[in-house]
Amino acid sequence: MDEQIGELQRQLAALNQELKSGTVFQSLGPRLGQLMDGIHRHRRTPVTLPDDQDGITEYLMELRDELNQNHSLYLPLQDLDFLLSHLASPDPDIRYNGVNFTIYDALQQNALDANEQVTLINFLSRDATLFAHILEPTNAAVFGRASSASMLAVALHFAVENEIQGKLDYQHLVNQVATYICLETDTRGFVNQQGWAHAYAAIIDLLVVLSETDDLPRADKLFLLLTLIERLKRLTTPLIYGENDRMAAYFVMLTNRHSLYEATLLNALKQWRQTVARHRRPDNLA
Numbered sequence: 001m002d003e004q005i006g007e008l009q010r011q012l013a014a015l016n017q018e019l020k021s022g023t024v025f026q027s028l029g030p031r032l033g034q035l036m037d038g039i040h041r042h043r044r045t046p047v048t049l050p051d052d053q054d055g056i057t058e059y060l061m062e063l064r065d066e067l068n069q070n071h072s073l074y075l076p077l078q079d080l081d082f083l084l085s086h087l088a089s090p091d092p093d094i095r096y097n098g099v100n101f102t103i104y105d106a107l108q109q110n111a112l113d114a115n116e117q118v119t120l121i122n123f124l125s126r127d128a129t130l131f132a133h134i135l136e137p138t139n140a141a142v143f144g145r146a147s148s149a150s151m152l153a154v155a156l157h158f159a160v161e162n163e164i165q166g167k168l169d170y171q172h173l174v175n176q177v178a179t180y181i182c183l184e185t186d187t188r189g190f191v192n193q194q195g196w197a198h199a200y201a202a203i204i205d206l207l208v209v210l211s212e213t214d215d216l217p218r219a220d221k222l223f224l225l226l227t228l229i230e231r232l233k234r235l236t237t238p239l240i241y242g243e244n245d246r247m248a249a250y251f252v253m254l255t256n257r258h259s260l261y262e263a264t265l266l267n268a269l270k271q272w273r274q275t276v277a278r279h280r281r282p283d284n285l286a
Contacts, residue, residue, distance in 0.1 A: 004040060005131055005179065011035055012178050012227075013171075020219045028223070029268055033230040036182050039135070047133055047141045050086045052094050059083065060098045066111070067102070073111045077119065084123050087151065088132070088144025092195030095147055103151060107158040114164045117155065121168060124152040125176045134183045142186045146199040149180060153205035156213070165215045174220045177206050178227045189241025200239055203228070204246040211254050222264055225254065229268045233275075 015031060018024040024031065050056070059082070066073055075083070083103070089095040103120070106112050112120065123129065129148045133141035156173070159165055181203055188197040207228060211221050228247075239247075255262040 002042075002131075002135055005127065005135075005183070008035060008039065008182060009175055009179050012182070013175050016175070016178070016220065016223045019223055020217065029226045029230055029271065032182075032227055033233065036230060036234055039183065041137075042135045044136045044139055045133065047139050049140060050089050052086065052089055052091055056082070056086045056089075056094060056098070060094075060102055063102050063106070067105050067109060070109060071111070072113070073106050073116075075112070075116055080116075080119060080123060084120075084129070084148070087147035088141065090140055090143055090194045095143060096195055100147065100151060104154055107155065110162070114162065114167060117159060117162065117164060118167045121152065121155045121159065121173075124148045124155060125173055127176075130176060130180045131183060134180075138186050138188065140194075142188065142197045142199055143194065145180075145184065146186075146197050146202045149199065149202035150205055153202065153209045156206070156209045160209075160213055165213065170213070170216055170220070174210065174216070174224065177203075177210065178224060181224070181227045181231050184231075185235065185237075187235060187237045187239050187243075189243075198241060198243075200243040201241070201246060204243060204250050208246075208250050208253065211250070211257070218258065218260060221254065222261065225261065225264060226268060229265075229272070233272060 012035065015024065015028070015035075019028055059079075063073060063083075083099060086094050086099050089099075107117070130145055132144055133139050134145060156168075159168060184199050184203065186197060186199050188199075189201075191197050207224055210216055210224060251265060255265055
């Protein structure tokens with residue numbers, strides 16, 4: 001992993017702690033923005049994709065048979081790692097219709113025990129999973145990043161439903177999500193022949209499920225909100241595949257939970273508007 005990603009993680013954790021201790025609030029947005037502005041991007045390098053001829057299709061069929069019979073699944077670490085590695089497949093039949101739906105159905109049917117759910121969340125939030133080739137121009141690794149982020153949101157939802165929050169390291173998860181938001185700049189939605197990338201839809205899903213988690217302090221939810229705002233300010237490509245509607249729903253849901261979120265969001269948008277106004281091109285060039 002790039003050293004600057006590790007440094008960013010440390011800086012974000014320290015900044016979040018400053019927010020919780022009350023030493024930073026008004027300047028939180030600008031300081032998050034400074035961290036993003038300091039990220040150095042790299043040239044594109046080859047992306048190693050999973051081999052979809054390695055037995056994954058047969059393994060998915062085995063898991064599906066077990067689920068169809070309402071059996072619990074036994075997923076040793078090696079098998080779970082093998083399964084999740086194919087979330088990076090460029091083939092939507094493997095990535096989405098296969099791995100994604102299999103894990104979703106397993107969670108919905110309570111086919112995974114508490115320890116397996118925790119391991120699933122830990123695997124999905126690994127650096128190598130969320131940050132693969134993330135500092136490079138748009139590339140095929142986005143499928144693995146976005147699919148893992150999306151599945152992480154689903155797994156976190158079921159963690160609350162199954163009351164296993166006490167087994168999770170939410171501080172680590174918040175920092176991983178904040179780091180991912182700071183680094184992700186691939187705004188592609190549907191990619192021809194390869195299906196959905198939709199990284200920002202996955203980001204919003206993560207923010208929604210974390211904002212609905214009562215175990216999470218308000219400071220963490222504010223921190224994630226402002227991290228998203230600062231990243232949006234710096235995107236250079238549009239979000240045109242429904243992300244804006246999801247984002248609006250997230251803003252409404254969060255601000256309805258407490259007036260502090262409302263005041264924070266309104267202040268951030270006001271500052272953004274003022275910045276845009278200062279940089280607006282003159283109407284006439286006399």
